[in-house]
Amino acid sequence: MTTDALGNPDAVKVPLDPGANTELEGFGQRILERSRTVSGAFQGALGKARGHALRLSCILEHVWWAAQFARPPAPAAISANAMECAVGLMESYFLPMDERVFGDAIKAAAEKAEHRLAMHLKAERIDRFNARELRHAMGGSLRTAEEMDAAGGGRSYSRKTGAKIGDENLRKPEISREIRRAMEERAARTGITQDRVLREVSSLAFLDIAGAFAADGTLLPLN
Structure with missing residues (x-):
């Protein structure tokens, strides 16, 4: 993030180098093929996977840069190495976790x-x-x-x-x-089960309405 002539925050565009772009496109094709065999929430998660890998690669690139002792200039592009690591994380950890969370991932x-x-x-x-x-x-x-x-x-x-x-x-x-x-x-x-529904229905069915009135017939305060 830099600033413009007025001192306002100004986003910096960090492109993909050719190797990173090839890695991302390959990941996108694998995700597309996989999404055709599943449905539901997991299919939606697969649709977002390519964008998540792109963001993750940018984060990794800048984390590596920030960790260097002699701070070089900020990254001018996302490297193939960063994209490969990001895709690896998606395929080996995040997507398998999505499968477990959404439950119906393997259903055709x-x-x-x-x-x-x-x-x-x-x-x-x-x-x-x-x-x-x-x-x-x-x-x-x-x-x-x-x-x-x-x-x-x-x-x-x-x-x-x-x-x-x-x-x-x-x-x-x-x-x-x-x-x-x-x-x-x-x-x-x-927290709603069949037993709870039956208890609530029975409490209404067997309610003694006389308990809502005082001895003189006035309605008691509701609480």
Whole structure:
């Protein structure tokens, strides 16, 4: 960071040297290929990985420069060595940690779409539908007939079999495990469980409303 003629902060552009640019482009291609096999939050994290590697390389370059005893001029470019180290950190540590945090990193996009389709058919109580209208309503990863067929495990969804296939999908172990995992995560995050909901409902159902009034019939203060 430098200052302009008026003393205001002025950003300094630090370009990539050719070797660093080649390393970053190679990392970007690997990330692109990987993102096609996953979905959800981890896919979003992969989309940001290239930018994170770029920022990390700049940080490393300046940390190395600042650590030198005889301070040379500030870096004029990001070196291939800095980019290689940044990419190595992303691939060996940060992205594997993303996989663990987001949980569904290894799930194929078709499997996630299958889960989403099954939940939609079940939630909306759909037993007949127009495939094109359904794809338009759902959007996302089910924009084409081929994507819907893949979500159905290779079977075409007809107007008459939507609810049946939805029920079949919900009985599949991998989908039921995913639903159970999501429900458990929500319960842990919110503190709301089935038992707690039942206790709250029962407390209202069996409430003695007379306890809210004094002997003379006036309403007691609420607290």
